[in-house]
Amino acid sequence: MSDAAVLAVTDLTVTIGTRRGPARAVAGVDWSVRAGETLALVGESGSGKSMSVLAATGLAPRAARVTGQVRLLGTDFTASSPDRRRRMRGRHVGFVFQDPMTSLNPVLTVGRQVAEAGEEHLGLTRRAARARAVELLDLVGIPSAAQRVDAYPHQFSGGMRQRVVIAMALACEPDLLIADEPTTALDVTTQAQIVELVADLQRRLGTAVVWITHDLGVVAGIADTVAVMYAGRILEQGPVDAVFGQPAHPYTTALLAARPDPAAGGGDLVTIAGAPPSPLALPAGCAFWPRCPVRGDARCEHELPPLRPVSTRHHVRTFYPQHADGRAGHE
Amino acid sequence: MSEHERPDRQPGDSPPAGEVVAELDELCVWFPTPAGVVRAVDGVSLRVRRGETLGLVGESGSGKSTTGLALLRLVDPTSGTVRVAGQEVTGWSRRRLRALRRRVAMVFQDPQASLDPRLTVGSSIAEPLIVHRLTGGTAARRRRVEELLDMVGLRRDLADRHPHELSGGQRQRVGIARALAGEPDLIVLDEPIASLDLSVQAQIMNLLRGLQRDLRLTYVFIAHDLAAVEHMSDRMAVMYLGRIVESGTPAQVWRQPAHPYTAALLSAIPVADPQVERQRRRIILSGDIPSPVDPPTGCRFRTRCPQARPECAATDPVLAEVAAGHRAACLFAGDAVRAMRAS
Numbered sequence: 001m002s003d004a005a006v007l008a009v010t011d012l013t014v015t016i017g018t019r020r021g022p023a024r025a026v027a028g029v030d031w032s033v034r035a036g037e038t039l040a041l042v043g044e045s046g047s048g049k050s051m052s053v054l055a056a057t058g059l060a061p062r063a064a065r066v067t068g069q070v071r072l073l074g075t076d077f078t079a080s081s082p083d084r085r086r087r088m089r090g091r092h093v094g095f096v097f098q099d100p101m102t103s104l105n106p107v108l109t110v111g112r113q114v115a116e117a118g119e120e121h122l123g124l125t126r127r128a129a130r131a132r133a134v135e136l137l138d139l140v141g142i143p144s145a146a147q148r149v150d151a152y153p154h155q156f157s158g159g160m161r162q163r164v165v166i167a168m169a170l171a172c173e174p175d176l177l178i179a180d181e182p183t184t185a186l187d188v189t190t191q192a193q194i195v196e197l198v199a200d201l202q203r204r205l206g207t208a209v210v211w212i213t214h215d216l217g218v219v220a221g222i223a224d225t226v227a228v229m230y231a232g233r234i235l236e237q238g239p240v241d242a243v244f245g246q247p248a249h250p251y252t253t254a255l256l257a258a259r260p261d262p263a264a265g266g267g268d269l270v271t272i273a274g275a276p277p278s279p280l281a282l283p284a285g286c287a288f289w290p291r292c293p294v295r296g297d298a299r300c301e302h303e304l305p306p307l308r309p310v311s312t313r314h315h316v317r318t319f320y321p322q323h324a325d326g327r328a329g330h331e
Numbered sequence: 332m333s334e335h336e337r338p339d340r341q342p343g344d345s346p347p348a349g350e351v352v353a354e355l356d357e358l359c360v361w362f363p364t365p366a367g368v369v370r371a372v373d374g375v376s377l378r379v380r381r382g383e384t385l386g387l388v389g390e391s392g393s394g395k396s397t398t399g400l401a402l403l404r405l406v407d408p409t410s411g412t413v414r415v416a417g418q419e420v421t422g423w424s425r426r427r428l429r430a431l432r433r434r435v436a437m438v439f440q441d442p443q444a445s446l447d448p449r450l451t452v453g454s455s456i457a458e459p460l461i462v463h464r465l466t467g468g469t470a471a472r473r474r475r476v477e478e479l480l481d482m483v484g485l486r487r488d489l490a491d492r493h494p495h496e497l498s499g500g501q502r503q504r505v506g507i508a509r510a511l512a513g514e515p516d517l518i519v520l521d522e523p524i525a526s527l528d529l530s531v532q533a534q535i536m537n538l539l540r541g542l543q544r545d546l547r548l549t550y551v552f553i554a555h556d557l558a559a560v561e562h563m564s565d566r567m568a569v570m571y572l573g574r575i576v577e578s579g580t581p582a583q584v585w586r587q588p589a590h591p592y593t594a595a596l597l598s599a600i601p602v603a604d605p606q607v608e609r610q611r612r613r614i615i616l617s618g619d620i621p622s623p624v625d626p627p628t629g630c631r632f633r634t635r636c637p638q639a640r641p642e643c644a645a646t647d648p649v650l651a652e653v654a655a656g657h658r659a660a661c662l663f664a665g666d667a668v669r670a671m672r673a674s
Contacts, residue, residue, distance in 0.1 A: 187390035217601030260562030272530035
C-alpha cells in the first residue's frame, strides 16, 4: 500500500455553468498522494485548489461538469455509481473545512456527531460508537472528553470545534484526510496546535493528507510534495524542498518574496501587479503572462507552456524557468 | 505629562519624535453582556506621534480592535481618557464627535462590508467630503475624488463603478481613499490586509507606506499578522486579554521578545522554509485564551504560560522597561523567555 497512490487524479477538468457562460475552474490537473504523505495544494482565491479536490472526491457542485480520471485506493472512482462513491467517501475519506460550524450541526451534541460516522460506515452499535467518540475526542486533545462528549458545538472555542471536526473526520480511520484551509480561521497559536495534531495523527495512523492552503509557511511545515495552482492549472509541482528551495516559476518566486521577512529589513515588498484573471475569460497562452515579471515573449501570450521537468519529480509550466539564484533563464 | 511621571506606561519612546497625535491613558472599555461584564480593553495606555506607525498585534479577543475603535470614540470608554490632537474627547457628545471623525479615519478589514453596495466608487469617496463640507461645488468635488483615486492607484474611470465590479484589492484602495478624503491626523487601519490574497497584501502594504512617506500620515496598524505588523510599524505593542503585554520597536520585539506570550506567538508563526520548519522547536501553548468576563487573577497570561510561577497568581505585573523603549508586563521578563527557549 505504501507505494501506491491513495488518491490520484489525471487530467482533471472542472467547468462550471454560470449565467455569464462556462467558467473553467480547473484545467487538466494531475496529482497524487500516497499513504503517510502530505500533498499541499497552494494558490490564491480562485486558483482552483479547493474545486479540484471537491471534484476529485465527487463533491463538486451540481452545475459543474467534471472530466478526467480519479483513482481512490486503486478503484476507478469516476466510473463508480453515485451510491458506491458515497459509501467509499464515507468509509475512506475524512474532511476538515475552514469553518468548523459548516461541518457541525448546532443542535446535536458533539459526541452524537462524532459517533454517527462509526454507526453509519463501520456498523458500530450506538453504545460502542459513543465509547469510540470519547476515545476520538480524547485523541484530538479535548480535555475531559468523557464529560464534554455531551456538550454542544457552541460550548466550544473555535480551536476546540476544529478538533471535534478532526475527530469526526478520523472516526472511520480514513485512508485519506482532506484538509481545506483548516487553520485559516484560527489564531496563530491555535493553528500551531492543530498543525501539530494532524501531523502527529498522520504519523500514528499513516493517513494520506491533502492540505489546501494559501499560507506558504504552513506548507513548509507540513508538506512532502506541493502543487502551486493559478487560474485552474498547476504552475509548479514537486517535493517541498525543491519547490521552496529552487522555485522555477516566476509566480512561485514572486509569492515567496511577497511576504514581509523581518530578517530582510523594511524595504518595499515584492508585489505581483494586477489580479488573477476571471475564469470566464482566461488568456489563450500562459494565464500568468499579464502579471508576469519575466514576460518572455509573444509565445507566452499565445501558447500554453507545458508542465515540464526541471529535475526529478520537480515540474514547472513556463517557457522561462528561473535559476536557483532567481534570475530568469532560457529553457 | 512627562515620560518621568509615568515611566512604566508608554509603549516605547523614540525621541526625537513628532507631536503626540493621539493618546490613551488607562483606557478601559467594558461591555455588559448576559454572561457578565466583558473587559474588552482593561487598562491600556499608548501614544501615537505624528508621522509614525504604531502597530497593535494580538489574537482574537485581545482587545486590539476595540482599542482602535476607542480612538475614534466609536465605543464609549468605561474609564480612562482618550486625547486626540491635544483635546480630551472622552466625554464628547455625538454632535461634537462629528468633528473628531474628520480628524481620525478608519480603514476596515472587509471593504466589501464597509462600502455601500448601492453607491458608486466616486460617491463613496465623495461622501466624507460632503459630510465634513470640505469642497465647494460638484466640479471641485469631482476633481478631489479624481485626485484621491490617483493617490491610491485606481484608474479615474472606476469612479462610476460599483463595489461588486471591483476586486478585493481595488475595494480596499477605495476604503483607503475614503479615509484620506478628510486629510485626517490619524488613520486607524484595522486588519486592512487580512481578507486579501497574498500578492495583493504586498501591494496594499506598499501603498500605505508610500502614502505615509508622501503625506506624513500617522497610522495605528492593527493586525493579528505579526510579520505584517513588524514590517509596517515604527513601534509596536502586543496585546493579550485587554492589556498591552509588551511594547517596543519591531526589532526589539521580534529579536528579543521579553514577554513569554510574545515568544510563544513568534514561535507559532510558520516560516516559508521547509528546512527551517523541520528543525524548529515550537513553544506550543496549551488551551485557549481565557474569558474576558473573568480574567485570571495576577498575570492574565499565567494560565497558559509555560513559565508561570506561584508569584504570578498574586501580582498583576505592570508594563516595565526592560531596555530603552522596550517594555514588558512580566515579573520574570527576559528570564522566562530564555528558560522557555532553552527547554
